Amino acid sequence: MPRIVDREERRRSSADAVFRVIGREGMDAVSLRDVAAEADLSMGSIQHYFSTKDEMLLFALNHMRARVITRFEAKLARMKNPSKRQYLRTMLNMLLPTDDESRQEATVNISFFASSVNNEQFRELLRQGYAGLLVAIELQLQAAADAGELREGMDSKTEAAQIFYTAQGLIGPVLLGVTTPRRAVALLDAHLDRIFRD
Amino acid sequence: MPRIVDREERRRSSADAVFRVIGREGMDAVSLRDVAAEADLSMGSIQHYFSTKDEMLLFALNHMRARVITRFEAKLARMKNPSKRQYLRTMLNMLLPTDDESRQEATVNISFFASSVNNEQFRELLRQGYAGLLVAIELQLQAAADAGELREGMDSKTEAAQIFYTAQGLIGPVLLGVTTPRRAVALLDAHLDRIFRD
DNA sequence: AGTTTTGTAATGCGATTGTATTGCTAAACC
DNA sequence: GGTTTAGCAATACAATCGCATTACAAAACT
Numbered sequence: 001m002p003r004i005v006d007r008e009e010r011r012r013s014s015a016d017a018v019f020r021v022i023g024r025e026g027m028d029a030v031s032l033r034d035v036a037a038e039a040d041l042s043m044g045s046i047q048h049y050f051s052t053k054d055e056m057l058l059f060a061l062n063h064m065r066a067r068v069i070t071r072f073e074a075k076l077a078r079m080k081n082p083s084k085r086q087y088l089r090t091m092l093n094m095l096l097p098t099d100d101e102s103r104q105e106a107t108v109n110i111s112f113f114a115s116s117v118n119n120e121q122f123r124e125l126l127r128q129g130y131a132g133l134l135v136a137i138e139l140q141l142q143a144a145a146d147a148g149e150l151r152e153g154m155d156s157k158t159e160a161a162q163i164f165y166t167a168q169g170l171i172g173p174v175l176l177g178v179t180t181p182r183r184a185v186a187l188l189d190a191h192l193d194r195i196f197r198d
Numbered sequence: 199m200p201r202i203v204d205r206e207e208r209r210r211s212s213a214d215a216v217f218r219v220i221g222r223e224g225m226d227a228v229s230l231r232d233v234a235a236e237a238d239l240s241m242g243s244i245q246h247y248f249s250t251k252d253e254m255l256l257f258a259l260n261h262m263r264a265r266v267i268t269r270f271e272a273k274l275a276r277m278k279n280p281s282k283r284q285y286l287r288t289m290l291n292m293l294l295p296t297d298d299e300s301r302q303e304a305t306v307n308i309s310f311f312a313s314s315v316n317n318e319q320f321r322e323l324l325r326q327g328y329a330g331l332l333v334a335i336e337l338q339l340q341a342a343a344d345a346g347e348l349r350e351g352m353d354s355k356t357e358a359a360q361i362f363y364t365a366q367g368l369i370g371p372v373l374l375g376v377t378t379p380r381r382a383v384a385l386l387d388a389h390l391d392r393i394f395r396d
Numbered sequence: 397a398g399t400t401t402t403g404t405a406a407t408g409c410g411a412t413t414g415t416a417t418t419g420c421t422a423a424a425c426c
Numbered sequence: 427g428g429t430t431t432a433g434c435a436a437t438a439c440a441a442t443c444g445c446a447t448t449a450c451a452a453a454a455c456t
Contacts, residue, residue: 005403026315028226031443042405049403053444107315113370114312117224117305123374130376161377161385162364169367172311176321178328179359187359205432229413242435251414 011049014039015060023104027111030057054119061112061125068094068105084144085196088137092167092188095133097174098181106171130168137164144196151197163191209247212237213258221302225309228255252317259310259323266292266303282342283394286335290365290386293331295372296379304369328366335362342394349395361389 017039021030032053036043050056072094079086097103109126116122141156150156170184215237219228230251234241248254270292277284295301307324314320339354348354368382 007402010403022315024316027312029316032445033443044405045403047445110308111312111315114225114309116374117220117309118222118227126370127374127376130371130374134376158385158388162389165365165367165371165385166360166363167367168370169363169365172324172366173328173363176314176325176328178325178332187356187363190356191360208433230415231413240435242437243433245415246433 007049010045011059012063014041014046014049014056015063018056018060019064019104019108022108022111027115032056057112057115058121058125061122064105064108064112065125065129071101084140084147084149085192088140088144088163089188089192091133091137091140092163093185095167096170096181096184098185103175106175110172110175134160134164141195149196151195154195159195163188163195166191205247208243209257210261212239212244212247212254213261216254216258217262217302217306220306220309225313230254255310255313256319256323259320262303262306262310263323263327269299282338282345282347283390286338286342286361287386287390289331289335289338290361291383293365294368294379294382296383301373304373308370308373332358332362339393347394349393352393357393361386361393364389 014035017035018030021034021038025034032043032046035056036046039046046056050059072091075090075094076082076087079090082090094102095106097106112122113126116126138157138160141150141160144150145154145156150159167188170179170187173179174181174184212233215233216228219232219236223232230241230244233254234244237244244254248257270289273288273292274280274285277288280288292300293304295304310320311324314324336355336358339348339358342348343352343354348357365386368377368385371377372379372382
């Protein structure tokens with residue numbers, strides 16, 4: 001049986017198992033035994049692919065970013081000739097917990113954030129994630145500004161920050177059910193309306 | 199030695215110890231032994247005041263809300279005749295991790311949020327917290343609108359939601375250092391500028 | 397063909413956890 | 427004044443944890 005497996009693929013699918021456990025029972029419940037069971041592996045196998053639990057979680061956090069990017073690009077590919085506004089809207093809406101997959105990702109992200117209190121590596125990865133998203137939004141908005149698509153008096157950096165943080169702030173309340181995905185999307189659309197020309 | 203203590207006060211100071219442990223080492227590190235040591239109590243005492251660990255954490259989460267409200271009212275009391283805008287600004291800025299105390303509170307809140315994945319009582323309390331804040335902001339903005347302090351075409355509910363979620367979204371990035379408290383405050387001020395007349 | 401490496405599995409172990417139990421002191425009560 | 431109760435402390439205990447160790451099978455390599 002050995003050697004017929006792709007090592008990285010095994011690590012990725014184990015990370016997916018980690019996400020399912022976190023999404024179902026929270027980060028506290030993530031034990032090597034639980035992850036092994038969820039991934040249909042023995043605990044020895046998990047140990048074979050990850051030197052420590054910390055390394056497993058760190059890999060999982062890295063894998064999460066790749067997963068989100070993949071999901072974003074898949075959504076973009078489904079649109080033909082997306083406008084800059086559509087591009088932005090897609091990116092922002094993707095952050096919101098609208099279906100099972102995005103709910104799981106949001107839950108996992110918050111769990112890692114909480115765990116980052118005593119893990120500088122987690123903090124650094126999360127920092128990069130936030131910064132990368134913000135820059136991507138800034139770039140897109142700046143391009144829209146250059147193309148004359150924005151209303152008068154709009155500072156693209158300020159607007160990028162405001163709409164990004166609004167989306168970020170919506171994640172928790174939507175997860176809890178304080179507001180609905182529909183209302184969250186409408187709020188972001190109202191913001192986009194204010195930024196873009198008709 | 200017995201009976202000369204205020205039971206509720208003991209529970210509150212134990213909750214403060216819980217917050218210090220969470221702020222320093224994260225929620226995972228919260229054990230009854232750690233909390234007891236942090237509160238300068240024996241483990242037996244902690245058990246005397248809380249039936250279970252869950253009850254202790256639930257009490258702590260309740261205590262957190264009381265603490266935040268107390269802090270807000272203290273700040274407000276330090277201002278003479280605050281305008282509606284100043285009132286709003288104070289409330290929003292208080293959510294941000296600007297000093298040690300607010301950093302600790304933000305960290306604790308996020309930790310409880312992550313733990314709420316498998317704790318409906320936590321979720322319900324967090325829901326109430328979010329909803330209460332949002333309503334308070336809506337009321338204040340509506341009052342400002344009635345007083346003619348807002349610009350034309352401002353929907354107070356929409357603006358309340360947008361500025362509240364923006365503040366919420368800023369908490370994480372400020373905690374991580376993606377942006378600074380100063381820039382976060384400036385962003386909220388820019389938002390207030392847009393809502394209120396000069 | 398024999399050796400090495402890799403994947404898988406089972407088990408042991410020390411540490412830590414939440415909770416239960418017990419004992420003791422001193423205030424409170426009838 | 428004897429009894430009850432609240433506060434405090436120490437300890438026992440079962441469960442669970444991450445990690446190390448061991449064993450074994452099969453592919454890969456020389």
